[in-house]
Amino acid sequence: MTYSLADYHRALDTFLDDLRPLEEDLVAVLLFGSLARGDVRPGKSDLLDAYVVLRSEAATERTRYLNVLQVLVNAGIHLQQTGLPTHPFFYCFEHELDRSPALWLSLWRSNQTSRLLHGNDVRSCLKSCEESRAVARMSVFQMRQIAHQLSRYLYEDSLTEEVCAEIIEELATLKKFFPIMACLVLDNWITESQGKDELERTIAGVGADVLTRIMGFRDCTPACSDLQSWRTIIADLLQLVEQVHLSLVNDNLYERSPVFLSVFQAL
């Protein structure tokens, strides 16, 4: 089945219609991701990178909560019925805006990567706490371990369609978050679109071309039987991850970041 940009916009309109019964319990709907940036790849991009902000009372009053949840589920069902690639949207309650996950703030707050679809523009209220920022700035080290899991495919004699789809998803996720997490170690809070350039600028000697190639790989996926292509992209990404990791644990980079030092420096 072939999809167009219009299918995505139609799904978005239906989504907003579906949320109408929430009435006063709906504070805001934010859009982020490819639809907000205007770079949807029809049939490839997922629906729906939305963040639904709900009135705080809906979190503490049982009947209200159950009604709200029912509305959200119905909206999710309609998204699924579009046939487009989907994942569930995010939601939170108004009193949680000042404890948003630090890692996602750059995606939600910037005018370049998000836009208000409905209600109050709460983006300036989105804040993270010290704990969240600290974890975000350390996450790249476990992300490295998550990336390592792709390495098992370097030794596979064959790949199924299902496995290839999983690999693509993993590659796309790493492409999106690894540069953000790596730059965070050095207190450089960047957006997804800045990932490659900022990584190359921040960490001297790193060539991050593989991040660009991953997007091409996703749009024009090689056949499962083309093992060499799959191995090359995985190996190149792992090389990048290891190169960045080595640079991050290098003493010079530690010295650049007082906050990082405050977490790691020996007593």
Added chain:
Amino acid sequence: MQVVAQNDSETFEQERNKVRDQLISRLGDRLESVLYYPHVFPRVDYRHPFAYGGFVVVFHDEVEQIVDAIAAAHSCVPPETALYCLRRRELFELSLPVFWFLRFVDHQMHLPWFVKYKGEVLFGRDLRDEIQLPANPRLLFHNKLEVCAHFLRSGVILELLVQGRYELLIRRLERQMKYLMASALLAHGEWDITLADVAEKFMRRYTDPKLNSIWRDFGQLCERNGSLPADEACQAAYEAAWLFETFLHRLWGELKSSQQGHDLFAGRLSPRT
């Protein structure tokens, strides 16, 4: 893949030794150590023996071209088994938290304690003393709450309700409540828990009657789970989501009160020097 019963310890030993021997054979002189650790909560939905723990493969500090070594290590270990690969000087990284999907956070949370105090050396140097414990486990508690608010609402509650998988949702939420309890206990330095005793230990430590009553109500839902007609199963799943949400809300309150007067960076992790 061969499926082995949980209580078949002889087969488990054989399988684990087979992995160890493959690691030694493929990685040989690049290996500093191979450790095995049990996991805090064995996975109940998957019966492969290694779903109960994982391997830590430690390379010499001098190994520079590490990608090949990592790939070789991963090819020796069954796909569903956790495997951490790092150099000796990077061991401190095992103790660092991550803001990511639930399964990673849940596996990683107790990792340093379980490697250090319950891990076994399968090969090479005993590095368990070099594992540093997080100086401020409240950070892990906070992270677990944040991950639940962000990923669980969307990826578990909404997703499973949309798919109509009500029984599974209740099971997943029960397990996540136990993980939340485990992270709350960790905030007080209590790490040695099991799936069977975590609720009891939690209730002893956190005496808020509301938390207790939510857990009791959730237990009643779990008892009926699996035996309900479709419409009642749906209703039960929504109720489970509500109970989970209130549990999460109360725990945020507990965390806030426990944080008063504490400095986030009072204790620090340090790389091996």
